[in-house]
Amino acid sequence: MTNSVLPMTIGRGIRTAALRNPRKTAIYCDGERLRYCELKLRIEKVTAAAANSGFKPGSNVTLLAPNCLEYVEVVAGLGDAGVVVVTANSHTKAAELQALLIDSQSHAIFVHPTCEEIARAAGIISDDRVYVLGSSYDKWRDSAVCSVDIPAVSDGSSFAISYTSGTTGQPKGIMLSHRSRALSFLAAAAEYGCYGADDHSIAVAPLYHGGGFIFGVAPLFTGGCCTILSSFDPERLLHELETSNATNIFVVPTHVSALFALPSAKLNRRRFPALKTIISNAAPLPQPAKERMVTYFGEGVLYECYGSTEAGIVCNIRPADILRKPDSVGQPFPCTEIAILNEDGQQLSAGDKGYVYSRSPYLFNGYWNKPDETAQAWCNGWVTAGDLGWQDEDGFLYIDGRAKDMIITGGVNVYPKEVENALLAFGGVSEAAVVGIPDEHWGERVVAFLVSEHPELDLAALGAHCKALLSNFKIPKEYRIIKELPRNPTGKLLRRVLRDQL
Structure with a gap:
């Protein structure tokens, strides 16, 4: 008896969806x-x-x-x-x-x-x-x-190579298999409940981006419909959501920021009767932005997922938990296990910070022509993109940034995310980014870049605010007010650009 199992390729999934309803619109x-x-x-x-x-x-x-x-x-x-x-x-x-x-x-x-x-x-x-x-x-x-x-x-063979954004160094080509992405589509359909034959997606994130591709192609793999926007405009996005009967959309935090930067007159009196799922990814969505999204779009709609091109979607926080578990990115995605490991590959307990590893059917095939870097990303079947984090007693994951972004001052580790969260809790600070720069005495000192809604931000009051929340060694030694934080097109913060400014 010959093996009759057919490969699960991207093309095959779309072609079989076409057999179900050939005359249906797939893409606008x-x-x-x-x-x-x-x-x-x-x-x-x-x-x-x-x-x-x-x-x-x-x-x-x-x-x-x-x-x-x-x-x-x-x-x-x-x-x-x-x-x-x-x-x-x-x-x-x-x-x-x-x-x-x-x-x-x-x-x-x-x-x-x-x-x-x-x-x-x-x-x-x-x-x-x-x-x-x-x-x-x-x-x-x-x-x-x-x-x-x-x-x-073979569905285990690579169909695409996605290059890293180079936010921490030379870009690497990430080899992605048909199977990893096809299973991601099906898992997304199960997790989000919005990728079925009757669903209509809006694809506004770039399709060259890992998340943009997953959430833009998932509706086509499962027989739904997708409106692909060639560029992002917040007013147009609202119009599409309101008039197309879209059931879901995938966004990155820069989209959310631009949306709420619109005048109130353009935001008010909008109705989105069919919208049931909004998924945010690519960079952390600040807790105040989550709260505003829930207020504007309603409860039961907003999800945030965490992942990497190497590992696919790793975890997801559902609407019921998105305000209950501040700053968490949720629990493991379907068919996914998460482990927090130390530098020796030993698993850490709840509450302890370490490297975020995952294993699932969605993992990458390795870095193109970079066997050493590939080996560094793997640990006994687990994969990491170099992010640091921890899990609480309920298994919810919290990300503290990338290992390469960690600041060591006076021999003590400072996690930028912790400091940034404290800065964002101060009234008038809309965005914050923390970097370390060389210091003869401390090794590194903490410098904060801020985007403020107020031209005259009270830095003395901000310092007092941080002192109440943070240990002294974590408090920024210097503050820089800038118009906007440098980001790549998918919304990832470019810390190296900030360091270059110093």
Whole structure:
């Protein structure tokens, strides 16, 4: 008897969803739409065109594009051909793209017209291997004759390489398997209850981002509908939520900040009758922002999940706990175990801080061409992205930042998140970030960068406030008021930029 188990690839999930309701709209994007039957055919044609163009299984190509109608078909179609797609940040510069193309050994690039100039300037890829989305790409795709038999691709093989943002150093290529993401889609459907055939998602986060891809493609994998926004505008987002009968949306904290920066007149009198799930990820959502979200959108809607590109979704805090457990990111995601380990790999007790590890079916395949870094991320089947945290007696996880961000002053560890939480509790401080800078006496001293709603923030009162909450060695020795904190496009804080300012 032969093994008849079919692989769980990204493309296969979408293609089988299309068989259930071929005429249903799968994607809306910038005034265009694709029905499932059209999306299925496009995916199959991309698979065939890749084979016709000599793309070999296991080879790498790069996709440089903002959110667009073609994004999903390119990734899914090439993935079904066994080709690995390097999902590049659409805001990348020519020098950064050149380094990525060299490191990933990409032999072709698919590029959105808005990114074509950057792709050409980066060089590396010959002109005949630059596929510009639009009429020339359409011709390449549609000239292919689909095969009845889709090539056999292992669902354990990589379908994508997502490069880290480089917030702590040189970006690394994170290899992601079909199976890890397909199971993430199904687990998200179970956990959030909003990824079924009757659901409508709004995808506003970049699809090149790990969370943006999971929550943007999950509705298509399960037969729902997704409106893909090519760019973020808070007013447009509210309009879409109000008029499209969207049931769910995935956001990052910068989206939330921009939303509530709108004038009250634009926020008032909004109604979201179908909305049942909002998921926040990519960076910690400050507790005051959670409270405001609950007040505005209602109870029972807001979730926050924590994870990494390496580990997928690790845990999730549900609406019933999001205000009851301040600053927690919740309990383990379905099929996931969490452990807090020390530097020797020993598991710590509740309340003790250490490295956050997880094991689940969603883990990455390793870092591209970096075996040493891959080995460092793994510990006896557990994976870490280098974050520090602890669990309470109920198993709820709290993140204290990255190990590389920890400040050591006078030989004592200072966790930036703890200091930042204290600063945010002071009236007038809307955002806060803490870094350590070299100090001849202490080794490092704590410096705080603040974004304030008030032009004349009372720093003396702020210092007294911190003294009441923090040990002396944790209190910032210096405060800097800035207009905004530097972040990458997915909302992650760029501490190295702050350090450079000092």
